[in-house]
Amino acid sequence: xxxxxxxxxxxxxxxxxxxxxxxxxxxxxxxxxxxxxxxxxxxxxxxxxxxxxxxxxxxxxxxxxxxxxxxxxxxxxxxxxxxxxxxxxxxxxxxxxxxxxxxxxxxxxxxxxxxxxxxxxxxxxxxxxxxxxxxxxxxxxxx
Ligand code: ZN
Numbered sequence: 001x002x003x004x005x006x007x008x009x010x011x012x013x014x015x016x017x018x019x020x021x022x023x024x025x026x027x028x029x030x031x032x033x034x035x036x037x038x039x040x041x042x043x044x045x046x047x048x049x050x051x052x053x054x055x056x057x058x059x060x061x062x063x064x065x066x067x068x069x070x071x072x073x074x075x076x077x078x079x080x081x082x083x084x085x086x087x088x089x090x091x092x093x094x095x096x097x098x099x100x101x102x103x104x105x106x107x108x109x110x111x112x113x114x115x116x117x118x119x120x121x122x123x124x125x126x127x128x129x130x131x132x133x134x135x136x137x138x139x140x141x142x143x
Contacts, residue, residue: 074112
């Protein structure tokens with residue numbers, strides 16, 4: 001298996017072709033935007049967080065490469081139903097996977113492990129983490 005094959009795992013290709021939650025929320029409680037000028041990726045994420053701090057809906061819009069779209073798509077599917085604390089924990093785990101290419105907790109990452117091969121491509125790591133950075137920023141408590 002070549003490194004390119006590993007990077008473009010079938011699940012990534014599938015999410016790029018049919019992105020989930022590719023829409024806008026009408027009255028999101030949180031909104032985030034991010035861009036990766038090195039690749040030309042742009043992403044905006046809407047989140048609906050209820051009074052208990054649980055993410056009840058999440059959607060994204062954007063344009064960019066397959067990796068950024070697939071990452072944003074997969075992110076929306078895993079974040080829905082999570083608390084904001086759990087979301088930030090997942091961000092930390094995913095970020096660590098992207099920085100090191102390994103994880104001690106593959107179960108916690110679930111299907112996000114598909115991005116493991118991307119870690120070998122520093123330029124692509126920025127694409128994969130872009131939507132996560134945006135959400136992490138949006139969920140950070142406002143001062
Ligand atoms: Zn990109």
